[in-house]
Amino acid sequence: MADSTRPYDVVLFGATGFTGGLTADYLAANAPAGLRWALAGRNEHKLAAVRDHLVAANPANPALADLPLLVADAADADALAEVVATTKVVATTVGPYVEFGGPLVAACANAGTDYVDLTGEPEFVDRTYVEHNAAAEGSGARLVHSCGFDSIPHDLGAYFTIKELAKEVGGEITTPVTMRGVVRAGAGFSGGTFHSALTAFSRARQMKEASTARRRLEPRPEGRRSRAVAGRPRRDHDLGYWLLPLPTIDPFVVARSGAHLPAYGPAFSYSHFAGTKTLRYAAGGAAGVTGLTLAAQVPPLRNALLKRVPQGEGPSPSRREKSWFTVDFVAETAGAKVRTRVSGGDPGYTETAKMLAESALCLALDENPNVAGQVTTATAMGDALLVRLQRAGIAFERR
Ligand SMILES: NC(=O)c1ccc[n+]([C@@H]2O[C@H](COP(=O)([O-])OP(=O)(O)OC[C@H]3O[C@@H](n4cnc5c(N)ncnc54)[C@H](OP(=O)(O)O)[C@@H]3O)[C@@H](O)[C@H]2O)c1
Numbered sequence: 001m002a003d004s005t006r007p008y009d010v011v012l013f014g015a016t017g018f019t020g021g022l023t024a025d026y027l028a029a030n031a032p033a034g035l036r037w038a039l040a041g042r043n044e045h046k047l048a049a050v051r052d053h054l055v056a057a058n059p060a061n062p063a064l065a066d067l068p069l070l071v072a073d074a075a076d077a078d079a080l081a082e083v084v085a086t087t088k089v090v091a092t093t094v095g096p097y098v099e100f101g102g103p104l105v106a107a108c109a110n111a112g113t114d115y116v117d118l119t120g121e122p123e124f125v126d127r128t129y130v131e132h133n134a135a136a137e138g139s140g141a142r143l144v145h146s147c148g149f150d151s152i153p154h155d156l157g158a159y160f161t162i163k164e165l166a167k168e169v170g171g172e173i174t175t176p177v178t179m180r181g182v183v184r185a186g187a188g189f190s191g192g193t194f195h196s197a198l199t200a201f202s203r204a205r206q207m208k209e210a211s212t213a214r215r216r217l218e219p220r221p222e223g224r225r226s227r228a229v230a231g232r233p234r235r236d237h238d239l240g241y242w243l244l245p246l247p248t249i250d251p252f253v254v255a256r257s258g259a260h261l262p263a264y265g266p267a268f269s270y271s272h273f274a275g276t277k278t279l280r281y282a283a284g285g286a287a288g289v290t291g292l293t294l295a296a297q298v299p300p301l302r303n304a305l306l307k308r309v310p311q312g313e314g315p316s317p318s319r320r321e322k323s324w325f326t327v328d329f330v331a332e333t334a335g336a337k338v339r340t341r342v343s344g345g346d347p348g349y350t351e352t353a354k355m356l357a358e359s360a361l362c363l364a365l366d367e368n369p370n371v372a373g374q375v376t377t378a379t380a381m382g383d384a385l386l387v388r389l390q391r392a393g394i395a396f397e398r399r
Pocket residue numbers: 014015016017018019020041042043046072073074075093094095096097100118119120146148149150151190191192193194196197311312313314348349352
């Protein structure tokens with residue numbers, strides 16, 4: 001684990017961006033007294049403006065005026081090594097991660113610094129596994145990707161559901177489990193998210209190569225199985241929604257937790273869907289994603305789309321106030337079936353900033369399982385993060 005004599009508990013890298021700014025707001029308003037934290041980014045003037053904003057927004061906390069500012073570019077390995085040596089945990093919102101994220105993961109893996117990010121890019125996660133997992137296992141660093149709406153509600157939701165299923169069977173799960181997660185949301189997105197999504201859509205070949213390289217290297221659990229299974233479009237009679245298979249990073253994260261944690265039983269399979277109330281919405285959603293994926297393959301079209309949604313901007317406070325999400329889970333094993341729901345407010349930004357900040361605090365301050373290397377939120381933090389998020393207003397409930 002990271003050296004507790006380091007000057008900071010948490011460094012927030014990318015504090016000048018849209019989601020980074022919201023994460024700084026959350027930490028300023030909610031971090032426990034005495035947390036030693038700092039803002040980091042590539043531009044000192046912008047960082048100072050973020051700090052001024054935090055001071056003005058939190059008059060009861062004058063100590064924020066002394067928040068340290070650390071300057072580093074995402075491509076400058078020496079500057080990043082200096083930053084990560086100062087802290088137990090780095091939380092980063094500098095994306096697209098496949099473009100900017102590699103050197104920071106390398107620095108953390110080498111220095112034994114815990115790392116959390118917001119990536120939803122499978123290629124990036126598979127590449128960091130191949131390139132940095134062994135170093136992180138050696139140094140004790142916990143590399144925890146996808147600590148935002150991708151993939152905490154799904155990963156910890158599945159973890160919570162397994163615990164409810166275990167209660168239902170009266171102990172350890174000893175028979176195969178099938179689980180599905182169904183996401184619904186009403187929300188807008190930021191320029192940063194749009195850029196990361198289009199970048200990922202345009203890199204199908206590289207994504208496949210990274211996944212193959214990882215599969216060759218990663219050991220499988222002994223005597224157990226855990227898989228992400230692509231579902232098929234259909235009507236869900238338990239939940240009353242139309243289901244569309246959702247090819248995001250989330251099912252892979254859930255399956256990885258299933259592989260790490262024996263509590264998921266001897267054979268765990270997870271399928272991930274978007275849910276809509278009517279077939280018309282399901283068809284519209286599928287057409288929209290297909291259109292964007294095709295446009296991302298054509299560089300002039302991709303660039304024209306990127307210009308329409310500038311980076312650094314995102315949904316207004318009033319839009320975020322009205323936004324919401326639910327993720328419903330249905331899990332079955334021999335003789336038992338449970339339904340659960342995770343729900344909250346604006347998924348992409350207000351709740352994502354909360355999830356990233358709470359994950360960083362959890363790694364820095366809480367008792368957690370003794371693990372290292374690239375690990376999921378359920379594996380690295382599990383119960384401690386569940387408690388934190390419930391306390392912070394994200395609901396995990398049995399239905
Ligand atoms: N998975 C999820 O649930 C979820 C939710 C929200 C966001 N995200 C992801 O989070 C990322 C950020 O999104 P956003 O909307 O906040 O983006 P954004 O507003 O564009 O912010 C990007 C940040 O990266 C910084 N940056 C860019 N290039 C840099 C470099 N070379 N060195 C150091 N810093 C650099 C920017 O600094 P400057 O201010 O100096 O330009 C800014 O602070 C995206 O990848 C997005 O997909 C994921």
